[in-house]
Amino acid sequence: MLKGFINMLVKELKELMRDPKIFLGMIVIPLIMFPLLGGIIGFSMQTAQESAQRAVVLVVNHDSGPNSTQFISYLNSSLNVIRIDVTTPVNVSVLMNQYNATDAVEIPSDFSENVTSKQPVAVNFYSVFTGSGILETVTPSTIDALVEQYNRYLAPDVVVPEKSVIIKGTIVEGVDPRLLSNLMISQAIAMPITMIILLSYSMQIAATSVAMEKEEKTLETLLTLPMDRFSILMGKLSGSIVVAGVGAVAYMIGFNFYMGSFTGAIPAGTSVDLASLGLVPSLFGYLLVGISLFVTLLSALALAVIVSAFVEDVRNAQSLIGYIYPFVFIPSLALIYLDLNSLPFWLRLVFYAIPFSHPIIASKAVVMGDYLTAIIGIVYVAAFTLVVMYVASRLFATEKILTAKLKVRGLRRREKPPAEGLE
Amino acid sequence: MSLAIECVNVTKVFGKTQALNGLSFKVEPGEIYGLIGPNGAGKTTALRIASTLLLPTSGILKVSGLDVIKEAAKIRSFIVYLPEEAGAYRNLSGREYLEFMARFSTKDKGKVHGMIEEAAGISGLGERLDDRAKTYSKGMKRRLLVARALMTKPKLAILDEPTSGLDVLHSFHVREVIKRYVREHDVTVLLSSHNMLEVEHLCDRVALVNKGKIVAEGKPQELKQKFGSADLEEVFAKVVGFA
Numbered sequence: 001m002l003k004g005f006i007n008m009l010v011k012e013l014k015e016l017m018r019d020p021k022i023f024l025g026m027i028v029i030p031l032i033m034f035p036l037l038g039g040i041i042g043f044s045m046q047t048a049q050e051s052a053q054r055a056v057v058l059v060v061n062h063d064s065g066p067n068s069t070q071f072i073s074y075l076n077s078s079l080n081v082i083r084i085d086v087t088t089p090v091n092v093s094v095l096m097n098q099y100n101a102t103d104a105v106e107i108p109s110d111f112s113e114n115v116t117s118k119q120p121v122a123v124n125f126y127s128v129f130t131g132s133g134i135l136e137t138v139t140p141s142t143i144d145a146l147v148e149q150y151n152r153y154l155a156p157d158v159v160v161p162e163k164s165v166i167i168k169g170t171i172v173e174g175v176d177p178r179l180l181s182n183l184m185i186s187q188a189i190a191m192p193i194t195m196i197i198l199l200s201y202s203m204q205i206a207a208t209s210v211a212m213e214k215e216e217k218t219l220e221t222l223l224t225l226p227m228d229r230f231s232i233l234m235g236k237l238s239g240s241i242v243v244a245g246v247g248a249v250a251y252m253i254g255f256n257f258y259m260g261s262f263t264g265a266i267p268a269g270t271s272v273d274l275a276s277l278g279l280v281p282s283l284f285g286y287l288l289v290g291i292s293l294f295v296t297l298l299s300a301l302a303l304a305v306i307v308s309a310f311v312e313d314v315r316n317a318q319s320l321i322g323y324i325y326p327f328v329f330i331p332s333l334a335l336i337y338l339d340l341n342s343l344p345f346w347l348r349l350v351f352y353a354i355p356f357s358h359p360i361i362a363s364k365a366v367v368m369g370d371y372l373t374a375i376i377g378i379v380y381v382a383a384f385t386l387v388v389m390y391v392a393s394r395l396f397a398t399e400k401i402l403t404a405k406l407k408v409r410g411l412r413r414r415e416k417p418p419a420e421g422l423e
Numbered sequence: 424m425s426l427a428i429e430c431v432n433v434t435k436v437f438g439k440t441q442a443l444n445g446l447s448f449k450v451e452p453g454e455i456y457g458l459i460g461p462n463g464a465g466k467t468t469a470l471r472i473a474s475t476l477l478l479p480t481s482g483i484l485k486v487s488g489l490d491v492i493k494e495a496a497k498i499r500s501f502i503v504y505l506p507e508e509a510g511a512y513r514n515l516s517g518r519e520y521l522e523f524m525a526r527f528s529t530k531d532k533g534k535v536h537g538m539i540e541e542a543a544g545i546s547g548l549g550e551r552l553d554d555r556a557k558t559y560s561k562g563m564k565r566r567l568l569v570a571r572a573l574m575t576k577p578k579l580a581i582l583d584e585p586t587s588g589l590d591v592l593h594s595f596h597v598r599e600v601i602k603r604y605v606r607e608h609d610v611t612v613l614l615s616s617h618n619m620l621e622v623e624h625l626c627d628r629v630a631l632v633n634k635g636k637i638v639a640e641g642k643p644q645e646l647k648q649k650f651g652s653a654d655l656e657e658v659f660a661k662v663v664g665f666a
Contacts, residue, residue: 216510221568224474224504225527226496399477403437 022319033326037333040347044338055139058101059083060092065112071159075105075146079139092126093166102128103139118155122162123147127177129165130339130368140177168369184367191289191363192332198293199300199328199356202244203321206301207308209236211317214308220402229396233389237301244297285366288374292362295378299355299385300324302392309395310404331357335364355381425488427452427579427611428473433482434635435468442468444635445482455605455612457626459619459655465635466615467507467583473613474504474581486579501578507587507615509568513557517548517567520556521574528575542570545600547593561588569597573604580604582614586621598625619655631659638662 016022057079059072064085075081082099096104106124114121127140140163147159164173165180213219222232281289303324308317331354340348340361351357358377365373395401428450435443443465450456458466471477472484475495484491486498511520518539525538543552546566556564565588572580585601586594598621604610616622622629623643631639631646639646639662643655652658 216513217506217508218510218512220471220476220506221504221509223476224499224502225524226500227527402471402476 019319024323026322029322029326033329036326037330040330040334040343041337044342047342047344054080055103056099056101057081057139057143058092058096058099058104060090060095060104060106061085062087062109063107063111064109065116067112067115068107071107071111071115071150074150075143078142078146092124093169093171096126096128096166097169103143105143115154115158118158120157120160122160124162124164126164126166126171129167129177129180144178189336191360192336195293195296195332195356195359196328197247198244198297200325201247202240202297203300203304203324204318205243206236206240206304207317207321208314209240210305210308211311211314214311215313223401230393233305233393233396236305237298240301240304241297281363281366282369284371285369285374288366288371288378289359289363292359292374292378292381295381295385296355296359299381299388300328302385302388305392306388306395309392309401327354328356330354332360335360352380355384426450426485427454427487428456428613429483429485429488430469430473431483433469433472433479433484435465435472435477436480442635443472443479446632446636447482448630448637448640450611450613452611453605453609454628455601455614455626457622457629458613458615458632459617459622459629459659460615460632461617464632466632468635469632470504470581470583470613470615474502475499476504503572503575503577503580505568505572505580505582505585507583511556511559511564511567514555516555517546517552517559518543520567521552521571524571525574538574542567542574545570545573547596562590562593565589566593566597569600573600573610576604576608577610579611579613582612584616584618585614586616586618594621601625619659623655629655631655631662633659633663 057075059075059081061068061072061083072081072083082101084095092104092106096102104124104126106126108121108123111121111123125140125143144161147161151157151159162173163176164171165175165177166172210219213222223229304321307320307324311317311320331351335351335357340351343351351361358381362374362377365371395404426449428448430446430448433443433446434441446465446469448456448458458469460466468477472479472491473486475491475498478492486502489498491498511517512523515523521539521542522535525535525542528538529535543549546552546563546569548563548567548570551559551563552567556567559567565586569582569585572582580601582601586597589597601612601614602625605612614622614626626643628640628642629646630637639650639658641649646655646658647653650658650661652661
């Protein structure tokens with residue numbers, strides 16, 4: 001055994017664990033954050049399943065035989081079915097809109113005949129695609145499971161599902177809504193990951209940059225130079241944005257290769273071209289997402305500068321930044337899967353109130369052509385950023401930048417007494 | 424001609440601690456004025472108020488006739504402040520640091536170059552100026568910062584413990600440089616120090632500060648005569664009732 005190792009280890013553990021910032025940031029916050037995240041997603045899944053049971057599935061029946069009635073009754077046992085019998089061709093999309101249905105099943109006129117003779121019969125399934133997340137696949141999945149059970153009961157592959165999605169009111173044939181949804185999610189993962197990396201890196205950089213000035217005792221000199229105090233703040237924010245931006249680009253290039261290594265292995269025939277389906281943002285959409293990301297980044301940086309103004313060194317600044325991370329991580333991770341509209345109103349408000357949710361909300365909205373949501377988000381985050389920037393600029397304009405100090409135990413702010421350095 | 428510094432009954436309170444308690448002094452242009460006293464006397468707080476870093480809780484402090492509360496930005500255009508434990512940017516070379524600082528005084532490249540050369544001479548760092556500041560010893564760093572403070576030939580230099588961390592020879596060099604700049608470039612200096620010997624050799628006038636106020640003031644020689652003491656240390660001990 002190394003001589004003195006145990007003694008050294010015990011001392012280290014005592015010192016680290018007794019530091020409330022480390023204890024809270026490293027242990028308490030992850031213990032709260034991940035169960036909370038799991039709780040939100042679990043709750044949303046449950047809500048989605050309940051709403052799927054209530055969701056209207058329109059059955060457009062062209063068949064007059066007994067088997068279609070039996071099939072519809074079977075579907076109705078698990079789903080909320082509205083049956084319409086028709087004899088002439090109809091526009092299913094219009095009917096779905098009329099009945100406020102998210103999914104539809106169109107039974108052909110030869111259904112009973114083919115089922116009786118155990119011949120394969122193509123049944124059209126339609127699903128409205130909203131791009132809201134994994135939970136919108138709950139109803140199509142339920143229908144898939146029911147069809148599989150029905151086939152098992154009759155004979156293999158009698159009912160052959162022909163799947164289509166309705167994107168922005170247009171029927172796109174031959175696209176499985178579940179495959180599309182999963183593809184959208186895999187594409188959408190890039191945004192939250194970018195958010196987490198970009199915001200956490202840049203906040204660390206900004207906080208370290210201010211704390212370093214304090215730790216190295218260069219801030220006092222800086223504050224007496226003939227320059228605008230706001231220039232100091234803007235210089236720090238801009239520097240952090242540039243460095244974080246370069247870091248994010250490098251990260252995204254690496255991440256792109258990482259994702260490419262998976263998608264490259266998928267056979268070409270199974271892939272879905274999102275661009276041809278109109279499911280990639282327009283140039284204006286990209287611009288809105290870019291603006292949203294920029295104002296959010298600015299708010300995060302200004303927040304980091306404020307936080308670091310209350311500490312004396314880099315270590316404390318980085319620990320304090322840890323308290324902001326849950327507000328970045330939770331919306332980023334939750335919104336990969338969640339549809340905000342499936343959440344209770346109060347929880348939706350919480351997500352909307354967190355500025356770091358908005359670039360992800362915007363990136364989902366612009367894909368579906370919903371620019372208003374993105375614009376409202378930008379306005380909200382810009383207003384939040386202005387308030388935070390104002391507070392940060394006031395801090396730099398006054399002696400508070402030197403005298404304010406956060407007492408973490410109890411999170412009580414106090415002014416630094418002369419005995420601790422001001423003499 | 425207005426006073427370089429006029430400090431009238433200034434107080435400064437931090438929470439429950441009174442750092443300055445009615446501090447008053449005047450500094451004439453072209454003078455080297457020293458604040459001396461023990462730790463916690465209020466010297467640094469006074470220098471920070473004069474350099475517009477802190478605001479007085481009450482009282483008036485004017486620099487060249489300008490109020491530190493209302494006209495701080497104007498004051499910053501002609502002063503330099505050297506904090507006691509100041510550092511330089513670790514990842515900038517000494518030369519880059521000097522250039523960064525010089526650019527706040529002038530946009531003229533020639534003048535910036537001239538200031539850097541001036542600072543190189545004061546600091547005596549030679550080729551080490553091109554090394555990053557993180558490789559400097561404490562003494563080298565201090566010499567760089569003193570050079571930075573004087574290279575712009577400011578109207579008022581506020582120096583907190585200017586020779587802190589320097590060895591005997593470099594301390595002597597820095598004191599000579601300060602005296603030369605005052606003589607040749609009309610620089611006024613307000614400094615603080617624990618080192619009574621240094622103050623005695625450097626300052627035209629000194630103020631003995633204790634518990635946030637001045638307990639004695641005058642030329643070093645006069646103070647020694649007045650209190651019948653061999654040096655300023657003894658004067659201070661007698662004034663505060665320690666001896």
